[in-house]
Structures are given as structure tokens and as C-alpha cells.
Amino acid sequence: MSVKDTSPTLEVRNLQTHFFTKAGDAKAVDGVSFSVGKGEIMGLVGESGSGKSVTGFSIIGLVDPPGNVVGGEVLYNGKNLVGLPDEQMRQLRGNRIAMIFQDPMMTLNPVLRVDTQMVETILAHDPSVSKQDALARSRDALGRVGIPAPDERLRSYPHQFSGGMRQRVAIAIALLNKPDLIIADEPTTALDVTIQGQILYEAQKLCRETGTSMIWITHDLAVVAGLADSICVMYGGRVVEQGLINDVLDHPVHPYTRGLLGSVPGANSRGTRLYQIPGMAPSLLNLPQGCAFQARCPRADEACLVEPQITEPIAGRGVRCCHPHLNAEEEIGA
Amino acid sequence: MSEKTNDTMLTVDNLSKNFVKKLDLAGKIAQKLGSNIREEVVHAVDGVSLAIPKGSVVGLVGESGCGKSTLGRMIAGILRPTGGDITYKGVSITKMSGDEAARAALQIQMIFQDPFASLNPRMRVIDIIGEAPLTHGFTTAAEKDSYVCDVMKRVGLDPEYRRRYPHQFSGGQRQRIGIARALAVNPEFLVCDEAIAALDVSIQAQVINLFMDLREDLDLTYLFISHDLSVVKHISDRIVIMYLGRIVEISPTDELYADPNHPYTQALLNEVPQLEHRGRDYKPVEGEIPSPLDPPSGCHFHPRCPHATDRCATERPELREIAPTRWSACHLNDEA
Ligand SMILES: Nc1ncnc2c1ncn2[C@@H]1O[C@H](COP(=O)(O)OP(=O)(O)O)[C@@H](O)[C@H]1O
Ligand SMILES: Nc1ncnc2c1ncn2[C@@H]1O[C@H](COP(=O)(O)OP(=O)(O)O)[C@@H](O)[C@H]1O
Ligand code: SF4
Ligand code: SF4
Ligand SMILES: [Mg+2]
Ligand SMILES: [Mg+2]
Numbered sequence: 001m002s003v004k005d006t007s008p009t010l011e012v013r014n015l016q017t018h019f020f021t022k023a024g025d026a027k028a029v030d031g032v033s034f035s036v037g038k039g040e041i042m043g044l045v046g047e048s049g050s051g052k053s054v055t056g057f058s059i060i061g062l063v064d065p066p067g068n069v070v071g072g073e074v075l076y077n078g079k080n081l082v083g084l085p086d087e088q089m090r091q092l093r094g095n096r097i098a099m100i101f102q103d104p105m106m107t108l109n110p111v112l113r114v115d116t117q118m119v120e121t122i123l124a125h126d127p128s129v130s131k132q133d134a135l136a137r138s139r140d141a142l143g144r145v146g147i148p149a150p151d152e153r154l155r156s157y158p159h160q161f162s163g164g165m166r167q168r169v170a171i172a173i174a175l176l177n178k179p180d181l182i183i184a185d186e187p188t189t190a191l192d193v194t195i196q197g198q199i200l201y202e203a204q205k206l207c208r209e210t211g212t213s214m215i216w217i218t219h220d221l222a223v224v225a226g227l228a229d230s231i232c233v234m235y236g237g238r239v240v241e242q243g244l245i246n247d248v249l250d251h252p253v254h255p256y257t258r259g260l261l262g263s264v265p266g267a268n269s270r271g272t273r274l275y276q277i278p279g280m281a282p283s284l285l286n287l288p289q290g291c292a293f294q295a296r297c298p299r300a301d302e303a304c305l306v307e308p309q310i311t312e313p314i315a316g317r318g319v320r321c322c323h324p325h326l327n328a329e330e331e332i333g334a
Numbered sequence: 335m336s337e338k339t340n341d342t343m344l345t346v347d348n349l350s351k352n353f354v355k356k357l358d359l360a361g362k363i364a365q366k367l368g369s370n371i372r373e374e375v376v377h378a379v380d381g382v383s384l385a386i387p388k389g390s391v392v393g394l395v396g397e398s399g400c401g402k403s404t405l406g407r408m409i410a411g412i413l414r415p416t417g418g419d420i421t422y423k424g425v426s427i428t429k430m431s432g433d434e435a436a437r438a439a440l441q442i443q444m445i446f447q448d449p450f451a452s453l454n455p456r457m458r459v460i461d462i463i464g465e466a467p468l469t470h471g472f473t474t475a476a477e478k479d480s481y482v483c484d485v486m487k488r489v490g491l492d493p494e495y496r497r498r499y500p501h502q503f504s505g506g507q508r509q510r511i512g513i514a515r516a517l518a519v520n521p522e523f524l525v526c527d528e529a530i531a532a533l534d535v536s537i538q539a540q541v542i543n544l545f546m547d548l549r550e551d552l553d554l555t556y557l558f559i560s561h562d563l564s565v566v567k568h569i570s571d572r573i574v575i576m577y578l579g580r581i582v583e584i585s586p587t588d589e590l591y592a593d594p595n596h597p598y599t600q601a602l603l604n605e606v607p608q609l610e611h612r613g614r615d616y617k618p619v620e621g622e623i624p625s626p627l628d629p630p631s632g633c634h635f636h637p638r639c640p641h642a643t644d645r646c647a648t649e650r651p652e653l654r655e656i657a658p659t660r661w662s663a664c665h666l667n668d669e670a
Contacts, residue, residue, distance in 0.1 A: 249609065
């Protein structure tokens with residue numbers, strides 16, 4: 001279900017990433033498809049364990065055993081990255097595709113000064129840049145993510161920063177080479193709103209000015225509402241609804257999307273009980289037959305015992321449900 | 335400051351808490367060698383006053399490190415203030431008898447962010463919930479089992495699972511165990527410190543509903559600490575905003591959102607992501623949250639405030655009443 005069909009930067013087709021554990025096989029990502037156009041920001045949302053991070057790791061080839069990408073394609077500018085030799089993948093990761101992790105220490109090297117790491121990142125991409133220029137660019141990049149006294153900070157080690165500052169350094173490094181694609185995995189979850197605003201500003205600016213495409217992974221629907229062009233909602237390793245951001249948020253048709261939107265405090269008037277989805281997400285090792293959401297779904301019936309496929313009941317919208325809410329008048333929670 | 339009426343549950347007067355950051359070995363050696371390095375003092379809570387009406391939900395918000403948890407812990411009796419006073423149901427905690435203090439400690443219960451860290455992993459749920467009510471005579475050894483079952487039902491836990499250990503529950507259920515443990519001693523006042531921050535959206539909604547139901551059923555009063563302004567807006571009657579150890583604004587919820595007075599409140603509300611707010615043009619935020627070890631002079635917010643004047647850099651603005659039931663600490667209100 002692509003949103004901008006003209007030669008997307010990234011097209012993920014029927015991605016399947018499974019973890020082969022002693023307790024059983026977990027289909028962490030099970031047939032996920034989406035595409036992200038040039039300059040487009042896609043929000044990838046879902047609750048914990050729904051497969052958001054594993055989707056991100058699969059795209060950049062960082063799934064470690066017992067996990068494995070067992071099926072599907074990851075087309076980056078038309079080229080399939082699944083099965084690409086490690087060396088080529090590493091090249092791409094440092095340069096054209098960047099990931100910002102929830103834990104900044106996945107990006108930062110604890111034993112190297114920040115300036116060393118930043119200059120290395122720039123030179124790996126373009127060895128013709130002078131050290132002087134690389135340092136100047138590094139300093140600018142730190143300043144742009146709101147780090148005060150960047151000259152001084154360049155000479156610091158990662159442990160000399162607070163958690164929030166460390167995340168901003170990691171983000172500055174990810175943005176350094178103006179990559180074509182950024183996968184940001186809940187990078188602002190631990191940050192305060194004013195700092196989050198600063199980072200959203202930088203991310204948005206990069207996408208608008210250089211045509212960088214971005215996948216913003218989060219459980220926070222309100223952040224995605226303000227930032228993204230399109231949205232993919234995941235549940236139990238599968239995409240259950242996808243489409244343009246306004247379409248999905250204004251007229252969600254999948255019962256899970258509707259439940260999720262309904263339970264956000266801002267969607268309910270003050271002091272009233274929130275709409276709540278009963279129960280909790282099932283374990284991937286113990287999924288019911290058919291639709292993974294059925295135990296919590298007010299619309300579930302026998303038809304849901306057969307795994308629903310993604311359909312396009314409305315133009316531009318992908319939905320994985322036997323009984324989508326296609327009547328616009330229906331109340332959330334009905 | 336802050337009206338005190340007969341309906342006041344708890345008041346906080348000019349309350350402060352300092353933490354001394356001790357010198358490490360290198361620091362001590364440097365000091366011996368004549369360096370002017372000194373122990374640093376953090377004014378985590380710096381002269382705050384507020385009143386919490388009985389039966390109300392007061393939301394406490396502010397960015398990390400501004401002193402929310404420290405204030406909450408002093409109110410819950412877990413942390414001893416450096417200065418100032420707390421009055422619970424009309425009696426100052428400094429003047430309470432041993433009995434009175436023990437009773438207050440039971441009546442004010444605290445619920446924490448990380449339910450796992452606050453539950454003993456080697457205790458069964460029945461003992462986690464049942465221990466305190468047994469010790470304090472709310473139940474007997476013979477009736478403990480049914481007492482715990484009742485409390486579990488109240489928070490939406492299946493009493494069948496009372497012999498299990500905390501790790502056998504999901505995050506949302508563990509938070510319910512924490513809530514059940516607090517409720518088991520019949521408290522009147524709950525201090526919830528980021529109590530839903532670690533939970534998924536759908537589970538958050540369930541726990542927020544539980545808090546609201548309990549308030550109705552048990553006539554509880556809450557201090558609800560959260561960095562999430564939309565959650566606080568949803569459940570609070572009034573909101574207290576802190577910045578670097580001080581309260582900058584107190585207001586009934588609707589008025590605060592309709593017409594925030596303090597420039598910091600305005601900046602904060604501006605940044606809150608909202609579902610209805612699509613395709614935003616984010617703006618760079620000016621300045622940086624200063625270090626609590628070395629807060630700016632005068633009004634702590636002056637280096638980031640678009641309205642700052644010379645006076646703001648030298649004189650601390652007092653929190654004062656700007657309208658009935660509204661307080662703000664900003665010099666701009668003097669000119670009005
Ligand atoms: N290293 C691993 N070993 C086994 N299973 C894993 C591992 N990493 C992830 N998984 C499985 O993948 C699922 C999805 O994980 P993840 O993508 O991290 O979820 P999300 O980012 O949406 O919270 C998890 O519920 C878990 O079952
Ligand atoms: N036990 C402690 N020892 C030293 N400093 C502390 C301690 N607890 C809190 N602080 C400091 O006090 C300030 C306020 O902390 P806290 O009350 O936890 O803020 P919040 O809950 O708003 O994030 C912070 O600067 C913090 O580092
Ligand atoms: S397929 Fe059935 S159970 Fe699944 S979401 Fe749709 S109606 Fe509900
Ligand atoms: S006192 Fe001055 S610096 Fe502080 S918030 Fe008011 S105008 Fe701004
Ligand atoms: Mg994740
Ligand atoms: Mg805290």
C-alpha cells in the first residue's frame with residue numbers, strides 16, 4: 001500500500017522476520033509491506049512487542065540470531081537489500097541509510113571522543129573532505145540539535161553527557177551525511193517535550209530540504225499526527241492498517257486502530273472514562289488462529305478465525321480485517 | 335499563598351529539599367591541594383507552597399529534574415524536607431505525635447513508575463498486598479486471604495492468581511498489584527509518580543480509568559505526577575507546573591489550557607503533541623534547560639523567556655494570586 005507511488009526510496013514487500021527460540025518460533029514480522037517516498041515521513045506505530053523495531057532492524061540488516069529474515073524484499077531505490085553481502089550493507093548503513101536507536105549507545109562508541117566519531121563518519125562517506133571542514137560540520141550539527149557550547153562538547157566522551165544530550169549527539173551523527181533514509185526508533189521517548197520539539201524540527205527540516213525519507217517508529221500517536229505524511233499501524237507482527245495520516249487518523253477503519261485512537265486521553269473529554277481496549281496483546285508464541293486481535297475485538301466472529309489478508313476497501317488504504325468500519329458515522333468503540 | 339479551606343487535605347508551605355553532591359576522591363584530593371572545588375548543592379525543591387483540596391486530583395508537571403519526584407516523596411513522608419512544613423488534615427508533620435505520624439504515613443500512599451522495581455520478586459502477590467494490612471490490623475491472619483481477594487478484584491486482578499510471583503504478570507497487571515498494595519491500607523491520599531509512564535497506550539487507558547473509578551468509589555485525593563501533559567489534563571482538576579525546583583503556576587485545568595499565564599507554561603503547552611494537530615511546522619526551541627546545580631539568577635526561566643527584562647535576571651518572582659484560584663510567578667503580572 002504505497003502512498004507516493006512514484007519511485008519510492010524504500011519499498012518493503014512481504015517482509016518476514018522470525019526468531020527461532022527454544023520456546024518456539026516467534027513471527028516478529030510476518031508479511032509486512034509498505035513504501036516510503038522521497039522526502040516522505042512514515043509513522044510506524046503499535047504497542048510494545050508488535051514488531052516495530054524488528055522491522056527497522058530487518059531493513060538495515062541488523063537482525064541477529066536467533067532471528068532471521070526468512071522472506072520478502074527490502075527494495076532501496078529499487079535494489080533488494082535482503083541477502084546483500086555484509087560489507088556492502090555496512091557501506092550503506094554508514095552513508096545512505098541511518099538508524100537512530102532508542103538507546104543512543106547503539107550509535108556511540110564509549111571510548112572515542114565525540115569529535116573523533118563525527119569526523120570519522122564524515123570521512124567514511126567522503127574521504128576528500130579536509131579534517132578542518134569535517135570538524136566545522138560536526139560542530140554545526142551539534143549546535144543544530146540544541147547542544148550548547150558545541151566546541152567544548154566536541155572534545156567530550158559520550159559518558160560526559162546526560163542521557164538526553166547523548167541521544168542528541170547520536171541524532172546529530174545520524175543526520176551528518178544527509179542520508180536518503182532514516183529509521184528513527186522511538187528516539188524521543190525518553191526526552192522532555194521541549195527537547196523533543198527541537199529534534200522533530202531538525203528531522204522535519206532535513207526531510208523537507210534534502211528529500212530524506214524517514215520512518216519514525218513510536219507508540220505515541222500524537223507525535224506521528226504532527227510529523228508524518230503516512231502511517232502504518234502494527235499489531236502482532238503484522239500491519240493492520242496503513243494510509244495517509246489524515247485519512248487514517250480521521251477515519252480509522254480497523255477495530256484496533258479505532259480502539260487505540262479512542263484510548264488516547266486527548267481524544268476524550270476531560271474527566272470522562274477513556275475508551276479502553278479490553279485485555280492485552282497476545283504473546284507471539286501463542287497467537288490465536290486467524291486474526292491476532294480477535295480476543296480484544298468487539299466485532300470478532302467466526303469469519304475472523306481465518307487470517308484476514310490486507311485489502312484496499314477505500315482507495316489508498318490498506319486494512320487487514322474481515323469487518324472494517326466502512327460506515328463513516330460509526331462511533332469509535334462501536 | 336494557595337487558599338486553605340476546611341476542605342484542604344494537605345498543604346505545603348515554603349518547602350525545600352537540598353541534596354549535597356559529595357566530592358569524589360579526586361575532588362577531595364584537589365581540595366586538599368588547595369583547589370577551591372567544593373561540595374555542590376542541588377536545590378531540588380526550592381521554597382514551594384501549595385494546597386491540595388480533599389477529593390481533588392492535582393496534577394504536577396514539569397520537565398525531568400525539576401523536582402516533581404522529590405516533592406512527591408516529601409509529601410508521602412518518604413523523604414525528609416530540608417526546610418518548610420507540610421500540614422496534613424490541619425496538623426503540621428513536625429508537630430505530630432508518633433501515633434499521628436504513623437497514621438498519616440498509612441493514609442498517604444505512593445505509587446511508582448516502575449511496578450517491577452517496587453515489588454519484591456520473591457514474594458507472592460498475596461503477601462505483597464496482604465503484608466501491610468495484616469501488620470496494621472486492617473485484617474487478621476485468618477481473614478487475610480479473602481481481604482486480599484477483595485482488594486485484587488477492586489483493581490481488576492483475578493484473585494485466582496494471588497499465589498503467583500510478580501514476574502508472572504504483565505506490566506499493566508504489575509502496576510495493578512502496586513495499586514492494590516497501596517489501597518490495602520485504606521489510604522485517603524495517593525501520590526502517583528509517573529504511575530502510567532511505562533505502560534502501553536491501551537493499558538494506560540485501562541489504568542487511568544481504574545484511577546478515576548477508585549477516586550469515585552473510595553473518595554480518594556490524588557497528587558498525580560506526570561511528564562505527560564495530555565494525561566494530566568485528562569484527569570486533573572487543577573495543575574501545578576514546576577520549573578527547576580520552583581512552582582511557576584497553579585491553575586484549574588480548563589483555565590490553564592485556555593489561558594496559560596506563565597511564559598514557561600505557554601512554551602510547554604505549545605510543544606505538547608496532539609492528535610488534532612497535523613502537519614506541524616516545528617520550530618527550534620530557544621535555549622537549554624539550565625543545570626539545577628547552577629540555576630539562573632532571579633527568575634530561573636529568564637535565559638529562555640521571550641519577555642525577560644533586567645528585573646527578571648535579579649529578582650525572584652513570587653508565586654502570587656492573579657485571579658481567584660490561580661497563581662503565577664512572573665513579574666509581568668505586576669504591570670497588569
Ligand atoms: N532477540 C530476540 N529473541 C527472541 N525474540 C525476539 C527478539 N527480539 C525480538 N523478538 C520478538 O519480536 C517481537 C517484536 O519485537 P520488537 O520489534 O522489538 O517490538 P516493538 O519494537 O514493536 O516493541 C517481540 O515480541 C519478541 O517476541
Ligand atoms: N537522592 C538524590 N541525591 C542527589 N540529587 C538528587 C537526588 N534525588 C534527586 N536529585 C536531584 O534533584 C533534582 C530533582 O530531581 P527529581 O525530583 O527526581 O526531579 P523530577 O522527578 O522532576 O524528574 C535533580 O537535579 C536530581 O538530580
Ligand atoms: S478480523 Fe475480526 S477480530 Fe480481527 S480486527 Fe477484524 S473484526 Fe476484529
Ligand atoms: S519573571 Fe521575567 S523571565 Fe520570568 S517568566 Fe516572567 S517575564 Fe519571563
Ligand atoms: Mg521497539
Ligand atoms: Mg521523577
